[in-house]
Amino acid sequence: MADDRLMIAGREFKSRLWVGTGKYKDFVETQKAIEISGADVVTVAVRRVNITDRSKENLLDYIDPKKYTILPNTAGCYSVEDAVRYSRLARAAGVSDLVKLEVLGDERTLFPDTAGLIEAAKILVKEGFIVLPYTNDDPIVAQKLVDVGCPAVMPLAAPIGSGLGIRNPYNLKIIMEMIKVPIIVDAGVGTASDAAFAMELGADAVLMNTAIAGAQDPLAMAEAMKYAVHAGRLAYRAGRIPRKLYATASSPIEGML
Amino acid sequence: MDSEIQIHLNGQARTWRSGTTVADLLHDLDIKAERVAVELNLEVLDRATFDQRLLKDGDRLEILGFIGGGSL
Numbered sequence: 001m002a003d004d005r006l007m008i009a010g011r012e013f014k015s016r017l018w019v020g021t022g023k024y025k026d027f028v029e030t031q032k033a034i035e036i037s038g039a040d041v042v043t044v045a046v047r048r049v050n051i052t053d054r055s056k057e058n059l060l061d062y063i064d065p066k067k068y069t070i071l072p073n074t075a076g077c078y079s080v081e082d083a084v085r086y087s088r089l090a091r092a093a094g095v096s097d098l099v100k101l102e103v104l105g106d107e108r109t110l111f112p113d114t115a116g117l118i119e120a121a122k123i124l125v126k127e128g129f130i131v132l133p134y135t136n137d138d139p140i141v142a143q144k145l146v147d148v149g150c151p152a153v154m155p156l157a158a159p160i161g162s163g164l165g166i167r168n169p170y171n172l173k174i175i176m177e178m179i180k181v182p183i184i185v186d187a188g189v190g191t192a193s194d195a196a197f198a199m200e201l202g203a204d205a206v207l208m209n210t211a212i213a214g215a216q217d218p219l220a221m222a223e224a225m226k227y228a229v230h231a232g233r234l235a236y237r238a239g240r241i242p243r244k245l246y247a248t249a250s251s252p253i254e255g256m257l
Numbered sequence: 258m259d260s261e262i263q264i265h266l267n268g269q270a271r272t273w274r275s276g277t278t279v280a281d282l283l284h285d286l287d288i289k290a291e292r293v294a295v296e297l298n299l300e301v302l303d304r305a306t307f308d309q310r311l312l313k314d315g316d317r318l319e320i321l322g323f324i325g326g327g328s329l
Contacts, residue, residue, distance in 0.1 A: 020325075020326060021325035021326060022325045022326040023325070024325060027325075030325060043326060044323040044324065044325065044326055045323070045325070045326025046294070046321050046322070046323060046324075047321060047322070047324045047326075048267045048268070048319065048320065048321055049267070049288060049293055049320045049321060049322045051266060051267050051269070051286055051288075051320065054286065054287045054288070058322070059323055059324055059325055060292060060323060070323065072323060073326060075326050088294075088301045089294040089296060089301055089319075089321050090294070090323075091294075092294035092295070092301045092302065092303070093292065093293055093294035093321060093322055093323060094323070
């Protein structure tokens with residue numbers, strides 16, 4: 001079980017738990033939660049810099065880009081044009097070609113606009129981006145994203161921030177079986193068992209933000225998620241027993257009176 | 258002789274001295290160039306060219322950086 005590395009586009013990732021940096025009380029809490037979670041990939045958003053009040057601190061003063069892989073997202077983008085524009089800005093602001101691509105279709109559900117997603121991914125891959133797309137739990141769309149050059153696919157478990165957990169384990173399982181690139185379950189996780197379940201299904205990693213940041217004790221939840229992802233991965237690799245309707249005794253009958 | 262230019266900076270109308278480069282502007286604003294992306298009239302600039310890009314009247318600039326975010 002020693003050699004169990006996650007490789008995406010030639011990069012090695014130590015942690016199978018990836019975390020977002022939004023919704024925390026302050027940067028100190030953000031930093032602590034991420035450190036406790038053991039995550040080595042953190043997502044960030046790209047926004048206008050505050051030009052009137054420069055006293056405001058910067059997230060990167062707390063999240064060292066040398067220590068963590070910074071994964072900029074295109075959160076809030078509802079068109080191909082916006083998603084491509086934000087991706088280019090993210091690359092210019094940062095140090096890598098990685099982007100978590102989001103093209104959203106609807107404000108209420110934040111479900112992806114998968115047609116726009118595939119189109120934007122195609123453009124960005126041609127420009128040399130390493131595109132990690134946030135997508136639906138649709139295996140056909142996942143395959144199309146791979147076909148246009150995405151080195152990993154990030155299907156949702158449930159709507160972003162909903163905490164509903166793994167709503168469609170069967171589709172996720174089909175994606176994991178059909179798709180030959182790493183699958184990172186993104187969005188919808190509510191608590192530790194959800195993360196463990198995603199990993200037991202065979203996910204290569206889980207990405208979450210609200211489940212940790214929104215917990216009553218974010219630092220304790222960060223620790224719980226670390227163990228959940230690890231336990232789920234170990235269980236997946238160990239191979240669970242088949243489900244049966246009736247009991248099978250664990251103790252021998254032999255030697256009974 | 259010191260003339261001024263009007264620019265649109267992150268959606269706000271601002272007056273700056275003419276002869277300002279993008280690097281000068283970031284310096285004036287106390288913004289670290291290595292932490293931000295600059296878009297000048299919808300063109301994303303290469304950081305290495307900040308000190309060569311001279312601003313002119315009517316330019317539209319966007320300065321963006323990373324903030325906390327998961328998904329939105």
